[in-house]
Amino acid sequence: MAWLGPRKKRLLTHLSIFCGVTDSEFLHLLSCPTVPPQCCSARYNLAILMFFGFAVVYGLRVNLSVAMVVMVNGTNVQPFVNNSGGHECPVPSHGFDNVPQYSWDSPTQGLLLGAFFFGYLVTQIPGGYLSGHFGGTIFLGGGVLGTAALTLLTPLAAKGFLCDGVTFPAMMAMWACxxxxxxxxRLITLSGAGANFGAFVALPLTGFICHSLGWPAVFYMWGAGCIWAVFWFFLVSDQPGTHPRISERERDYIIKSIGKEVPKVSVWLPVLPMMLSVPLWATIVSQMCANWSYYTLLTSLPTYMDTVLHFDLRQNAFLSALPYLGAWGLSLISGVVADSLLEKELMSVTAVRKLFTLTGLLLPAVFLVAVGYSGCSGVLAVTFLTLSTTIGGTSAAGVFINQIDIAPRYAGVLLGITNTFGTIPGVLAPIVTGYLTQDQTLAGWRSVFCLSAGISAGGALIFTLFGSGKVQKWALAEEDQIQTEAHAERDLLIT
Structure with missing residues (x-):
């Protein structure tokens, strides 16, 4: 029994006495599955394929934010000029002549960047429901394939995000199984980390392509992400039990660890209990708050680097990408640490989710405020932005995977619901940023960063007060509810 933690030892003793058997006999009856190797396993191969799939999706998503710098006629904004006749921040000579294409003012650019998320908004809930009912393989693979294919067909790439919206709900539906x-x-943060990795790679690559080949080439070259779908449909299955290449040991481990194969989402959902669920609303509101600052930076950071700090296109793209490198690494680490805390029984699921949410939302808010007061110092601004986004990566092991904690059976549907609300900041944040920064002043951008910080801190507070990591009663099947009530009655008898 040396391998058991102290809480497990006490529980084992109570149960063995209750059942009238010795500890060793009870252990034999449990027949706990052994953990198969992680390397080259089917579950980790799935996570890696998802990682690259989301890297493609987010690479396609950030293209316009960088290309906008080249597509617009000097961004069609006259930088703020102070009373002495000079720019608020000095403008260096880059020796690079952008060819003007469109005369879009700052509010119009905000509307265009926000319009990226309109199709993404309306496909979340249907994508989650259908993935839970029919399986996530076809919807995640089809979503990435459709996004890449439509990007090949249109240089503006706006229509691609109608397909993009089903990808994250499909991911969560698959991880429930x-x-x-x-x-x-660690599995969900590994797969989701592809988003930050895709942004990190795409931002400087997009800048290089725009500089060398012109902005239309960006959308044509990134559309080659269609190749990913070939590997996805060949290597992936909806359930461990139907995977043709999984080992028997790994299949049994996954199914026994989960308890049983997750049932398909039924036609009728517990809509009213969902609407009245405080933990679900805590997740929804917190994700909206976190996404406000994330989407603000994702869509508007290259414009800030160009119009305020006056970096040239290649510097702009690289420095805009730097924060996502840190977020990618820290999100992976946070997943491993979170699982370790749970495995060693140092913290409950609820406490772990709240810890990583609080760290990933509140601390980045402090650094966003610092960005707003960094003035014309490019070094300080980039440093604080990198710290903010890097630390924000810890929330990947917090609120962003909470749906599968509170309702494994409806994980895909819940992610569709939370992402639908979470996409609203993707529509509104660029528009608000466009109006706050019409004159491209330091004060305008300070308002942008302070607003994002305040919203992010509010989300951290809400999840800390009302979030939960416990499976909700409405998320249990009827037989599971009976079993849960029986276990609770037995625990009362033991104590």
Missing amino acids: WSPPLERS
């Missing part, structure tokens, strides 16, 4: 509870954080 594939992720053992003690590996859940």
Whole structure:
């Protein structure tokens, strides 16, 4: 029994006495599945394929934010000029002549960047429901394939995000079937980290392509992400039990760890209990708050680098990408640490989710305020932005995977719901940023960063007060509810 934690030892003793058997006999009856190797396993191969799929999706998503710098006629904004006749921040000579294409003012640019998310907004809930009912493989693979294919067809790439919206709900629906509870954080954060990795790679690459080949080439070259779909449909299955190349040991481990194969989402959803669920609303509101600052930076950071700090296009693209490198690394680390805390029984699921949410939303808010007061110093601004986005990566093991904690059976549907609300900042944040920065003044951008910081801090507070990591009663099947009530009655008898 040396391998058992102290809480497990006490529980084992109570249960063995209750059942009238010795500890060793009870252990034999449990027949706990052994953990198969992680390297080259089907579940980790799935996570890596998802990682690259989301890298493609987010690479396609950030293209316009960088290309906008070249597509617009000097961004069609006259930089703020102070009373002495000079720019608020000095403008260096880059020796690079952008060819003007469109005369879009700052509010119009905000509307265009926000319009990227309109199609993304309306496909979340249907994507989550259909993924839970029919399986996530076709919807995640089809979403990435459709996004890349439509990007090839249109240089503006706006229509691609109608397909993009089904990808994250499909991911969560699949992990409800594939992720053992003690590996859940690291598997989901590994797959989701592809988003930050895609932004990190795409931003400087887009800048280089725009500089060398012109902005239309960006959308044509990134559309080659269609190749990913070939590997996805060949290598992936909806359930461990239907995977043709999974080992028997790994299949049994996953199914036994989860308890049983997750049932398909029924036609009728517990809509009213969902609407009245405080933990679900805590997740929704917190994700909206976190996404406000994330989408603000994702869509508007290259414009800030260009119009305020006056970096040239290649510097702009590289420095805009730097924060996402840190977020990518820290999100992976946070997943491993979160699982370790749960495995060692140092913290409950609720406490772990709240810890990583609080860290990933509140601390970045402090650095966003610092960005607003960094003035014309490019070094300070980039440093604070990098710190803010890097630390924000820890929220990947917090509120952003909470749906599978509170309702594994409806994980895909819930992610569709939370992402639908979470996409609203993607529409509004660029528009608000456009209006706050019409004159491209330091004061205008300070308002942008302070607003994002305040919203992010509010989300951290809400999840800390009202969030939960416990499976909600409305998310249990009827037989599971009976079993849960029986266990509770037995625990009362033991104590």
